[in-house]
Amino acid sequence: FALLKNTRMLKAVQKNATKGDPESVISAIDYYCRHKEWAMNVGDEKGLILDSVLTEVNPSTALELGTYCGYSTVRIARLLSPGSKLITVEFNPAFAAVARQIIAYAGLQDKVTLVEGPSGDLIPKMKARFGIKSFDFVFLDHWKDRYVPDTKLLEDCGLVSEGSVLLADNVICPGAPEYLKYVRNSPRYESRYYKSNLEYTKVEDGLEKSVFLG
Ligand SMILES: Cc1ncnc2c1ncn2[C@@H]1O[C@H](/C=C/CNC(=O)c2cc(-c3ccc(F)cc3)cc(O)c2O)C[C@H]1O
Numbered sequence: 001f002a003l004l005k006n007t008r009m010l011k012a013v014q015k016n017a018t019k020g021d022p023e024s025v026i027s028a029i030d031y032y033c034r035h036k037e038w039a040m041n042v043g044d045e046k047g048l049i050l051d052s053v054l055t056e057v058n059p060s061t062a063l064e065l066g067t068y069c070g071y072s073t074v075r076i077a078r079l080l081s082p083g084s085k086l087i088t089v090e091f092n093p094a095f096a097a098v099a100r101q102i103i104a105y106a107g108l109q110d111k112v113t114l115v116e117g118p119s120g121d122l123i124p125k126m127k128a129r130f131g132i133k134s135f136d137f138v139f140l141d142h143w144k145d146r147y148v149p150d151t152k153l154l155e156d157c158g159l160v161s162e163g164s165v166l167l168a169d170n171v172i173c174p175g176a177p178e179y180l181k182y183v184r185n186s187p188r189y190e191s192r193y194y195k196s197n198l199e200y201t202k203v204e205d206g207l208e209k210s211v212f213l214g
């Protein structure tokens with residue numbers, strides 16, 4: 001049962017990873033999901049692309065939509081420069097509870113603010129609640145039919161500015177066709193597809209990187 005799966009994943013982290021060592025937390029989750037129970041983490045292969053885009057952008061403020069168990073939250077937060085912040089949004093309280101513990105086990109709780117609730121409700125409150133001017137980096141990995149509405153919401157709320165980078169998971173599998181159409185046809189984005197594989201499988205998937213042109 002999915003929720004219990006995340007508890008088993010947390011136990012695998014507590015058993016196999018070293019407290020305060022993000023790399024060992026990432027490896028423990030990847031090992032568990034590859035050899036024991038598949039789970040929808042961005043994974044090690046697409047994770048390397050996430051790492052490289054993140055290092056290139058070096059964001060001061062980053063947003064993640066869809067925390068799930070916190071695997072990509074740890075991947076992102078471990079690469080943030082001192083003083084930079086990551087806000088991650090998750091509306092399932094059971095997933096949020098596991099994610100909080102995995103983020104804390106990695107020792108990254110000071111860089112991460114996990115906000116519980118639907119992204120559509122929380123995005124309009126970001127400026128007031130967290131004093132965010134705009135996000136330098138956004139990782140989209142929540143329900144795929146929310147990618148377009150939430151991107152439009154980020155634009156309307158002035159939460160993306162010239163040079164902001166959106167990186168979307170799963171644009172091939174499960175797929176986000178409307179999102180690809182939106183960012184690839186819009187004159188306001190410069191988009192690029194990074195071909196890869198669905199986490200822990202040989203099925204094609206990829207990430208779409210879209211730079212907001214203002
Ligand atoms: C709107 C909104 N607000 C806040 N949190 C939200 C939200 N929509 C989802 N969330 C949260 O994000 C997480 C959801 C992510 C959705 N991701 C997926 O559905 C997903 C699915 C697959 C996949 C591929 C092939 C298969 F055969 C089966 C599955 C792979 C992935 O990498 C995925 O991200 C958990 C959920 O509670």
Ligand SMILES: [Mg+2]
Pocket residue numbers: 040041042141169170
């Ligand atoms: Mg995903």
